[in-house]
Amino acid sequence: xxxxxxxxxxxxxxxxxxxxxxxxxxxxxxxxxxxxxxxxxxxxxxxxxxxxxxxxxxxxxxxxxxxxxxxxxxxxxxxxxxxxxxxxxxxxxxxxxxxxxxxxxxxxxxxxxxxxxxxxxxxxxxxxxxxxxxxxxxxxxxxxxxxxxxxxxxxxxxxxxxxxxxxxxxxxxxxxxxxxxxxxxxxxxxxxxxxxxxxxxxxxxxxxxxxxxxxxxxxxxxxxxxxxxxxxxxxxxxxxxxxxxxxxxxxxxxxxxxxxxxxxxxxxxxxxxxxxxxxxxxxxxxxxxxxxxxxxxxxxxxxxxxxxxxxxxxxxxxxxxxxxxxxxxxxxxxxxxxxxxxxxxxxxxxxxxxxxxxxxxxxxxxxxxxxxxxxxxxxxxxxxxxxxxxxxxxxxxxxxxxxxxxxxxxxxxxxxxxxxxxxxxxxxxxxxxxxxxxxxxxxxxxxxxxxxxxxxxxxxxxxxxxxxxxxxxxxxxxxxxxxxxxxxxxxxxxxxxxxxxxxxxxxxxxxxxxxxxxxxxxxxxxxxxxxxxxxxxxxxxxxxxxxxxxxxxxxxxxxxxxxxxxxxxxxxxxxxxxxxxxxxxxxxxxxxxxxxxxxxx
Numbered sequence: 001x002x003x004x005x006x007x008x009x010x011x012x013x014x015x016x017x018x019x020x021x022x023x024x025x026x027x028x029x030x031x032x033x034x035x036x037x038x039x040x041x042x043x044x045x046x047x048x049x050x051x052x053x054x055x056x057x058x059x060x061x062x063x064x065x066x067x068x069x070x071x072x073x074x075x076x077x078x079x080x081x082x083x084x085x086x087x088x089x090x091x092x093x094x095x096x097x098x099x100x101x102x103x104x105x106x107x108x109x110x111x112x113x114x115x116x117x118x119x120x121x122x123x124x125x126x127x128x129x130x131x132x133x134x135x136x137x138x139x140x141x142x143x144x145x146x147x148x149x150x151x152x153x154x155x156x157x158x159x160x161x162x163x164x165x166x167x168x169x170x171x172x173x174x175x176x177x178x179x180x181x182x183x184x185x186x187x188x189x190x191x192x193x194x195x196x197x198x199x200x201x202x203x204x205x206x207x208x209x210x211x212x213x214x215x216x217x218x219x220x221x222x223x224x225x226x227x228x229x230x231x232x233x234x235x236x237x238x239x240x241x242x243x244x245x246x247x248x249x250x251x252x253x254x255x256x257x258x259x260x261x262x263x264x265x266x267x268x269x270x271x272x273x274x275x276x277x278x279x280x281x282x283x284x285x286x287x288x289x290x291x292x293x294x295x296x297x298x299x300x301x302x303x304x305x306x307x308x309x310x311x312x313x314x315x316x317x318x319x320x321x322x323x324x325x326x327x328x329x330x331x332x333x334x335x336x337x338x339x340x341x342x343x344x345x346x347x348x349x350x351x352x353x354x355x356x357x358x359x360x361x362x363x364x365x366x367x368x369x370x371x372x373x374x375x376x377x378x379x380x381x382x383x384x385x386x387x388x389x390x391x392x393x394x395x396x397x398x399x400x401x402x403x404x405x406x407x408x409x410x411x412x413x414x415x416x417x418x419x420x421x422x423x424x425x426x427x428x429x430x431x432x433x434x435x436x437x438x439x440x441x442x443x444x445x446x447x448x449x450x451x452x453x454x455x456x457x458x459x460x461x462x463x464x465x466x467x468x469x470x471x472x473x474x475x476x477x478x479x480x481x482x483x484x485x486x487x488x489x490x491x492x493x494x495x496x497x498x499x500x501x502x503x504x505x506x507x508x509x510x511x512x513x514x515x516x517x518x519x520x521x522x523x524x525x526x527x528x529x530x531x532x533x534x535x536x537x538x539x540x541x542x543x544x545x546x547x548x549x550x551x552x553x554x555x556x557x558x559x560x561x562x563x564x565x566x567x568x569x570x571x572x573x574x575x576x577x578x579x580x581x582x583x584x585x586x587x588x589x590x591x592x593x594x595x596x597x598x599x600x601x
Contacts, residue, residue, distance in 0.1 A: 030055040034124035044275040057081040066111030072100040102131040150175040155276040165299040174221040189238035199224035201595040232285035295389040300329020307405035314412040321371040328364040346374040377414040496526035520567035552599030
């Protein structure tokens with residue numbers, strides 16, 4: 001191995017010394033080319049728009065991408081540089097890959113990409129893309145060389161024929177026979193027509209071995225949800241996408257690729273996007289025969305209990321009624337109970353608390369209603385039973401549950417004039433006659449001039465100050481609407497703080513990759529807004545040069561991009577960072593952002 005490293009270093013020295021003069025001798029001709037891979041992609045499959053710039057390894061500004069929102073969803077981008085020597089002529093090139101997911105079927109034209117490099121404006125030729133559901137494999141071959149049969153995701157449902165509001169357990173299971181170092185969920189399904197309850201995730205999902213069509217796969221459940229259909233008819237569980245980091249071995253295009261880490265000897269981490277297939281569900285309406293009058297649409301099981309904090313109370317004293325509804329099902333959509341309180345009770349709106357347990361993909365828990373009651377007349381009062389009905393989907397039958405009646409002894413004197421169900425009002429005196437002043441008023445001359453009082457000038461100048469403030473505010477609003485760079489720069493700090501708060505929220509998780517991903521989003525988004533560049537095409541080299549042009553100190557710039565680099569490495573590293581390390585890095589990233597902000601100011 002030492003001999004190989006020594007030979008590689010000697011080879012580098014010979015190559016560099018041999019190619020230095022051709023690079024300096026003549027300015028290379030710049031050309032740019034765009035291509036889509038694959039040209040035919042299945043619906044919800046991944047494709048890559050590759051832009052190759054030959055003759056330089058830098059661009060003057062972010063490439064201007066065509067509009068593709070109608071038929072694709074942006075995933076991410078990466079870039080690489082290469083150097084080739086043919087017949088003594090050395091050529092350098094820059095390749096930028098933009099990854100997308102196809103979201104609409106049809107034939108589409110990807111417009112020209114504009115690239116500024118070497119003081120020139122270059123344009124690529126338009127290319128065509130076909131999205132078809134007839135393409136086999138569900139997601140199609142990945143540009144990295146990983147095929148649809150190597151890694152895929154399946155949405156497993158426990159049942160496809162249910163009643164409305166009956167729970168459906170959905171498990172998204174990842175199958176792979178390639179080396180996956182990490183994964184992240186994105187483009188989570190909206191699932192219109194369903195109430196969604198997320199099942200708490202497993203930090204390190206257990207893997208198992210399964211055979212699919214005779215081939216062994218490593219598989220694990222990466223997400224679980226419980227869906228409650230909100231109405232009858234045919235419903236669709238929408239696809240969900242996962243971006244996995246897969247180690248692949250590429251075919252070398254030249255001898256230099258192997259030595260620069262891009263060949264088959266070293267391999268590389270490639271992001272691969274996979275998408276589950278949609279699943280159809282038939283939702284049956286709830287039967288009408290046998291439906292109780294107290295039924296409000298709940299499907300599952302219920303039980304009701306009631307209690308008061310004391311059984312004896314005086315008039316005008318408060319007593320608390322606690323009604324607890326427990327069971328299994330979509331308790332969040334449960335209608336409030338109807339209680340027939342005695343007419344001489346003043347009843348305040350209840351305070352509602354709930355405790356929902358979603359473990360084991362079973363949604364169950366309790367909802368508690370606390371009513372404050374004030375009796376206005378003495379005597380023995382009875383709070384009647386509270387009845388609630390539900391539909392048991394397993395037996396396809398309606399059932400009811402009710403609390404026990406509650407007895408309350410009220411003592412004391414009745415409240416005169418108190419109306420049932422309303423609050424006691426405050427007595428108003430002398431409402432029929434308003435007394436007037438009949439004597440002569442005391443009038444006298446004021447000493448001093450009115451204009452000498454400070455209050456006069458404050459009142460006189462206040463409209464002018466308000467007008468100037470309104471004009472300034474209007475100018476600010478007009479500039480926000482017409483100047484995109486100004487608007488993005490103004491909101492950059494606020495958006496970055498919101499993203500950093502998301503990062504702080506996931507700091508306590510054992511898997512640090514989500515934390516570093518949120519910090520990276522905050523850093524990249526802040527810089528993209530400040531420099532008014534597209535976050536989708538963010539390139540560190542161009543951003544670093546632009547910061548230097550705007551007078552940001554070099555130390556601040558280097559620290560900022562060092563934090564970005566550490567985030568990128570941590571996202572694909574095995575989990576293991578301690579909370580102290582994450583907290584320290586969080587403070588470091590915030591200080592780097594503040595330093596760049598001060599430099600730009």
